Amino acid sequence: MIKTEGLTKYFGNIKAIDNLNLHIKEGEVFGLLGPNGAGKTTTVRMLNTLTLPTSGRAEIDGLDVVKQANEVKRLIGVSPQELNLDKELTGRENLRLHGLLHRMKGREERIEELLKWAGLSDRADNLVRTYSGGMQRRLLVGRAIMHRPKVLFLDEPTVGLDPQVRRQIWDIIRDLTRQGVTILLTTHYIEEAEMLCHRVGILNHGELIALGTPRELKAKVGHFVVESLDNGVTNYRLFNTRENAYKFAEQRADDVFIRESNLEDVFIKLTGERIVR
Amino acid sequence: MNFYPIFLREMLIFKRRLLNIGYLFSTMITPLLYLVAFGLGLGRGISIEGISYLMFVVPGICAMSSMTNSYTWIATTISVGRLHFKTFEEYQVSPVTATDIMLGEILSGVVRGLFASSLILIAGAIFGAGFPQNPIFLLVWVLNCLIFACFGVISGFLAKSHEDTATFSNFFIMPMAFFCGTFFPIDNLPAFIKGFLYILPLTHANNALRTSFLGQQVEMISLGIMLAFLVISFYLGVITIRRSNR
Known part of the structure; x- marks a missing residue:
């Protein structure tokens, strides 16, 4: 459904994305993970036609994102990182304009349906600028899926949200997954990718440094982690089996902490950097 | 062709502004000041080319006000939408063409320009200048709004910051308002300036609206x-x- 070949983007001399090759299947939820500035948003913007690649190519459902940009735009839904709703309009008006931009039939029914889905029915006729961050994010996702896109781009959908509201957004994403929408999700919250995505790609400094299911990636580095404090420095040791982890821990006199590995450990192992949470 | 949603968006915003009395008042106040100061103050008893100054200046201020309102509305809405609220990305990821966006925006500029300058015509009529009878007037009036709405789009899209649109306005729009025959005939000016003014659109808008x-x-x-x-x-x-x- 999404395919990139050698996709590369330079901003002047600065390399944002280098030779990205991705295949995302229909109905897959793919997480693009990485710290700020890794090139996640640039990747999404090239795929959703907002940014021109420097070289390489990308396809959505067999359509070239540069040469067939207008056809691509019919297939995709975009929920950008920034809340780019029209704040001087009401929620309902935002949706209505989106439906008109996509020349949707059955627009008004769909608007009611989405307002209900996003839990905004009773606030539909208030200006968006009176909405909370979570309400705006739900409306943004609702707008992105309004025209029933085949591919949905969710760029940092939960950034800056309260824990409860983040969970609401996760439920929304799970609901969309059940509906079979292909989703490209970017996030720098590791647990989010682990929970929601079928496969994950880790980006660092514009390069894809790992690709696989969360389970595969964790298996690569080891399933168990022993954290210990050595002279004020936290050390991580990764083990494939629980037994080996225990064995190591027992030899240590000081306090150690054993846990299952997560995608963050994968990231640290691969880059030597810890993601700032 | 799908410019309607872009036009509708601007009209929804415009409708909301109209309900705001402060906004309505500030739209009217500048041209009204010009009209009172030049038409009734300075111009009382003056006649130009055999007509009263009020009759001379009303179509001029109408041209000026339709120009500035069409331009400013569009330049502002686009530069703010692009740079600040990022609302323009919604159009850019939707299957609408650049022509759709252009048409939707400039038509809203026309509505805005006609609205503001019609207030001038009404005020002029109250002061005794009468209403235009010739249908060509309407044509030129709309044409003037369209041209400056186009400039507004260009400036709004080229702007790197919101201040850029004001810079363009200060160097281009405001000088035109003063020198292109709004307040006095360009015949009074030296020949080389006159030649230059002759290639500016507002000179012709003034000329055609006035005649x-x-x-x-x-x-x-x-x-x-x-x-x-x-x-x-x-x-x-x-x-x-x-x-x-x-």
């Missing part, structure tokens, strides 16, 4: 130059939108 306002024959050359400006600025606007998309 049609007074029920005189409109010079075809003025209409021709304005049409040429419209075609060129429309084309440049579409190109600018297309480029900004990437």
Whole structure:
């Protein structure tokens, strides 16, 4: 459904994305993970036609994102990182304009349906600028899926949200997954990718440094982690089996902490950097 | 062709502004000041080319006000939408063309320009200047709004910051308001300046609006130059939108 070949983007001399090759299947939820500035948003913007690649190519459902940009735009839904709703309009008006931009039939029914889905029915006729961050994010996702896109781009959908509201957004994403929408999700919250995505790609400094299911990636580095404090420095040791982890821990006199590995450990192992949470 | 949603968006915003009395008042106040100061103050007892100064200045201020309102509305809504609220990305990821965006925006500029300048005509009529009778007046009036709405689109899309649109306005729009025959005939100016003014659109808008306002024959050359400006600025606007998309 999404395919990139050698996709590369330079901003002047600065390399944002280098030779990205991705295949995302229909109905897959793919997480693009990485710290700020890794090139996640640039990747999404090239795929959703907002940014021109420097070289390489990308396809959505067999359509070239540069040469067939207008056809691509019919297939995709975009929920950008920034809340780019029209704040001087009401929620309902935002949706209505989106439906008109996509020349949707059955627009008004769909608007009611989405307002209900996003839990905004009773606030539909208030200006968006009176909405909370979570309400705006739900409306943004609702707008992105309004025209029933085949591919949905969710760029940092939960950034800056309260824990409860983040969970609401996760439920929304799970609901969309059940509906079979292909989703490209970017996030720098590791647990989010682990929970929601079928496969994950880790980006660092514009390069894809790992690709696989969360389970595969964790298996690569080891399933168990022993954290210990050595002279004020936290050390991580990764083990494939629980037994080996225990064995190591027992030899240590000081306090150690054993846990299952997560995608963050994968990231640290691969880059030597810890993601700032 | 799908410019309606873009037009509708601006109209929804405009409708909301109209309900705001402060906004309505501030739209009216500047041109009204000009009208009172020049038409009734300075111009009392003065006549130009055999007509009263009020009759001279009302179509002039109408041209000026339709120009500034069409331009400013569009330039502001686009530069703020692009740079600040990022609302323009919604258009850019939707299957609408640059021409759709251009048409939707400039038509809203026309509504805005006509609205503000019709307040001038009403005020002028109250002061005794009468209403324009010649249908050509309406044509030129709309044409003027269209041209400056196109400039507004270009400036709004080229702007790197919101201040840029004001810079363009200060160097281009405001000097035109003063020198292109709004308040005095350009015949009074030295020949080389006159020659330069003759290639500016507002000179011709003033000329054509004034002659049609007074029920005189409109010079075809003025209409021709304005049409040429419209075609060129429309084309440049579409190109600018297309480029900004990437």
